[in-house]
Amino acid sequence: MISLNIEKTFGFIAKEKVFAYEAEVKAAQEMLAKGTGKGNDFLGWLHLPSSISKEHLADLKATAQVLRDNCEVVVVAGIGGSYLGARAVIEALSNSFAWLQDKQTSPIMIYAGHNISEDYLYELTEYLKNKKFGLINISKSGTTTETALAFRLLKKQCEDQRGKETAQKVIVAITDAEKGAARITADKEGYKTFIIPDNVGGRFSVLTPVGLLPIAVAGFDIEQLVAGAADMEKACGDQVPFAENPAAIYAATRNELYKSGKKIEILVNFCPKLHYVSEWWKQLYGESEGKDNKGIFPAAVDFSTDLHSMGQWIQEGERSIFETVISVDKVNHKLEVPSDEANLDGLNFLAGKRVDEVNKMAELGTQLAHVDGGVPNMRIVLPELSEYYIGGLLYFFEKACGISGYLLGVNPFNQPGVEAYKKNMFALLNKPGYEEDSKAIQAKL
Numbered sequence: 001m002i003s004l005n006i007e008k009t010f011g012f013i014a015k016e017k018v019f020a021y022e023a024e025v026k027a028a029q030e031m032l033a034k035g036t037g038k039g040n041d042f043l044g045w046l047h048l049p050s051s052i053s054k055e056h057l058a059d060l061k062a063t064a065q066v067l068r069d070n071c072e073v074v075v076v077a078g079i080g081g082s083y084l085g086a087r088a089v090i091e092a093l094s095n096s097f098a099w100l101q102d103k104q105t106s107p108i109m110i111y112a113g114h115n116i117s118e119d120y121l122y123e124l125t126e127y128l129k130n131k132k133f134g135l136i137n138i139s140k141s142g143t144t145t146e147t148a149l150a151f152r153l154l155k156k157q158c159e160d161q162r163g164k165e166t167a168q169k170v171i172v173a174i175t176d177a178e179k180g181a182a183r184i185t186a187d188k189e190g191y192k193t194f195i196i197p198d199n200v201g202g203r204f205s206v207l208t209p210v211g212l213l214p215i216a217v218a219g220f221d222i223e224q225l226v227a228g229a230a231d232m233e234k235a236c237g238d239q240v241p242f243a244e245n246p247a248a249i250y251a252a253t254r255n256e257l258y259k260s261g262k263k264i265e266i267l268v269n270f271c272p273k274l275h276y277v278s279e280w281w282k283q284l285y286g287e288s289e290g291k292d293n294k295g296i297f298p299a300a301v302d303f304s305t306d307l308h309s310m311g312q313w314i315q316e317g318e319r320s321i322f323e324t325v326i327s328v329d330k331v332n333h334k335l336e337v338p339s340d341e342a343n344l345d346g347l348n349f350l351a352g353k354r355v356d357e358v359n360k361m362a363e364l365g366t367q368l369a370h371v372d373g374g375v376p377n378m379r380i381v382l383p384e385l386s387e388y389y390i391g392g393l394l395y396f397f398e399k400a401c402g403i404s405g406y407l408l409g410v411n412p413f414n415q416p417g418v419e420a421y422k423k424n425m426f427a428l429l430n431k432p433g434y435e436e437d438s439k440a441i442q443a444k445l
């Protein structure tokens, strides 16, 4: 099972203070369970793992198989919650050099629709020339500009290269049941579609088709992913005592740290495959808690890589940070440090050791150094990188986020602030309907 250790925060905050959150956490859990808190229209994620049916998984797997059978490359078009969950899981489970392998056993997964870079899109369309590629268009609103723009380009390219009939087979849409341009297009073109439930917000949607379809296309076991999440749903359930409930403890500890002046949480990994888990986590916590002029700033680093760039700041910079480390207990492969007679590099003291042993000592050494340097440290241990444990980790963070947002006193399920840039961009681009905003913004320039 995934475990959470908060011992290394106790030099900074009192254990009693963390445990004093018990009643407040219980109230937050009740607000989630009964739907009496802010944002209660968006609680569909809460019991999602335990309510996913076998038929739904079979439908997803059958659609994934169509893409696997007909595509060398699959492009996932989506932004924020509409791609980060899938990318987090796929990259955590994939070979680090998946796209460089001579023989591909699954389609190469590529992401688009999460930026408006002309060079990115140009280079992508160049790469896709002569490739048998498919598309998964993911947008809850169905109107997000970044995604819609990429999809417009790629849909046309797919149809031009593969013909309308094949394109219809290898393009799948995941969007709202009724609203939005993505739905209108999908219905008109006759694409296979999956629905994003109304009551599941984008950043909580990884266990809906938004995450599950791309993950299945990439060749991973979505049943195990959901099973891990469902077991975590139980482990973080309302009946589990506070002291044994990892979501409750994590939510309480980070809120107590925040109160004590630790305004930035850095999610740390020692395995580069987890980079996108951190990106997913940053959206989850950033959009959920950063509002009403409050909220821990979620940051992330990949160690030991970033110890050689951000390590200095973390060790000796302003003491406003704490770290949450995701540690993977057992690696999937074995590699020993070879011995070398000449020992010119002086590394013979490591000869015969597993590389992971060196990494684990880097991890332990870093924890001790950072705690000594004034950085409270929490540690989440995953037994290994597998669908089951990743599924558990994702649900753990979601449940803790719901609780934590209520402890902070915000609505964890909206993101009104994200609209500000969109309004300005549309005004600057003279989008129909934004005439007044266009005039106002021109006056500001």
Ligand SMILES: O=P(O)(O)OC[C@H]1O[C@H](O)[C@H](O)[C@@H](O)[C@@H]1O
Pocket: 079, 080, 081, 082, 138, 139, 140, 141, 142, 143, 144, 147, 202, 203, 287, 415, 418
């Ligand atoms: O799925 P979509 O409607 O395209 O939204 C994609 C993302 O962009 C929005 O602006 C929100 O800030 C995110 O919460 C959301 O996940």
